[in-house]
Amino acid sequence: MNEALPSTMTAAVYQNRGEPLTLEQRPVPKPGPHQLLVRVRAVGICGSDIHASDADWTPTGIIMGHEFAGEVVALGPDVKGWTIGDRVLPMPTLSCGTCPACLAEDFPRCTAQQTLDYNPAYGGAYAEYTVVGAHDSLPLPKAVDFDAAAAVEPLAVGYDAVRRAQLRPDDRALIIGAGPIGLTIAQWCRHFGLADVVVSEPNAARRALVESLGATATIDPHEVDDVAGAFTESAGAPASLIFEAVGAPGMIQHCVAMAADASRIVVVGVCMATDSFEPMMAIQKRLQLQFTLGYSLDDYRLILRLLGQGRIQALPLVSHRIDLSQLPERFEALRKPGDEIKVIVNP
Numbered sequence: 001m002n003e004a005l006p007s008t009m010t011a012a013v014y015q016n017r018g019e020p021l022t023l024e025q026r027p028v029p030k031p032g033p034h035q036l037l038v039r040v041r042a043v044g045i046c047g048s049d050i051h052a053s054d055a056d057w058t059p060t061g062i063i064m065g066h067e068f069a070g071e072v073v074a075l076g077p078d079v080k081g082w083t084i085g086d087r088v089l090p091m092p093t094l095s096c097g098t099c100p101a102c103l104a105e106d107f108p109r110c111t112a113q114q115t116l117d118y119n120p121a122y123g124g125a126y127a128e129y130t131v132v133g134a135h136d137s138l139p140l141p142k143a144v145d146f147d148a149a150a151a152v153e154p155l156a157v158g159y160d161a162v163r164r165a166q167l168r169p170d171d172r173a174l175i176i177g178a179g180p181i182g183l184t185i186a187q188w189c190r191h192f193g194l195a196d197v198v199v200s201e202p203n204a205a206r207r208a209l210v211e212s213l214g215a216t217a218t219i220d221p222h223e224v225d226d227v228a229g230a231f232t233e234s235a236g237a238p239a240s241l242i243f244e245a246v247g248a249p250g251m252i253q254h255c256v257a258m259a260a261d262a263s264r265i266v267v268v269g270v271c272m273a274t275d276s277f278e279p280m281m282a283i284q285k286r287l288q289l290q291f292t293l294g295y296s297l298d299d300y301r302l303i304l305r306l307l308g309q310g311r312i313q314a315l316p317l318v319s320h321r322i323d324l325s326q327l328p329e330r331f332e333a334l335r336k337p338g339d340e341i342k343v344i345v346n347p
């Protein structure tokens with residue numbers, strides 16, 4: 001361990017369901033084999049952390065934060081290819097680095113893989129330092145700054161949604177919700193060349209932002225009774241593909257009810273409550289209902305290349321920047337809808 005490192009750090013710690021995060025002094029973690037110690041430079045506050053802080057399964061005492069980038073400040077044993085001072089974009093996982101799955105970079109199949117956050121044994125990036133997997137991390141190119149790198153994770157979530165949708169060149173996409181994930185899905189649909197990328201979003205600032213990021217039209221669902229009808233009016237035909245990017249109870253049924261016959265619905269919104277929908281309505285329409293989760297190191301690699309080329313954008317997603325001391329208060333404020341898109345913490 002580098003002797004210049006402090007022995008303790010500030011971390012924002014989850015306590016109990018519905019309670020604010022608290023700032024605590026924690027020991028700076030020590031990197032194990034195939035692990036790096038990272039000084040966190042930017043971490044995004046994720047809506048799924050806010051949902052999880054109100055769920056009964058979240059372990060107390062954990063440090064959340066999975067959308068982040070930083071600098072390598074110490075190397076664990078057996079680390080190859082990394083140097084102290086490297087800028088790094090880690091995935092929020094720790095893989096063993098030695099099993100056949102890891103050697104093939106198929107990290108989700110590593111049976112020893114753990115998550116950093118939601119794991120009392122490790123910790124996420126709502127802290128000054130965190131340990132990350134040397135194999136689950138990429139060097140961050142100079143062209144991509146730390147704040148943009150912190151938005152790679154939501155871009156990867158949107159990319160995975162578009163991949164699982166098995167996008168066709170003539171698809172007409174309707175995206176429900178222009179939160180961080182809806183914003184990235186709109187960018188990907190545009191990037192892959194769809195003629196109609198229509199976003200339904202009640203917040204005017206978010207509608208303006210998603211139009212600047214590639215939406216071909218937007219709908220205010222508070223002004224329009226029939227979102228599907230408004231889509232057809234705009235695109236000339238019904239949506240062939242609907243992305244649900246809100247993640248609240250009732251949204252799946254909302255999409256089933258508005259979907260055209262034989263169309264596809266991709267559920268990206270993370271709803272952590274019990275929900276219901278009418279299967280018969282989906283059956284009669286022969287809908288395809290697809291759920292998504294997961295991205296790979298290769299996805300991160302691709303996104304970094306496209307960011308470096310200026311062909312997709314991360315920084316417009318960043319609406320606010322705060323320091324770690326402001327995190328607990330802002331985290332509470334985000335429970336209610338506001339003007340925030342992505343709040344980046346610079347610890």
Ligand SMILES: [Zn+2]
Pocket residue numbers: 046047048066067153154
């Ligand atoms: Zn997230």
Ligand SMILES: [Zn+2]
Pocket residue numbers: 095096097098099100101102110111112113
């Ligand atoms: Zn492994």
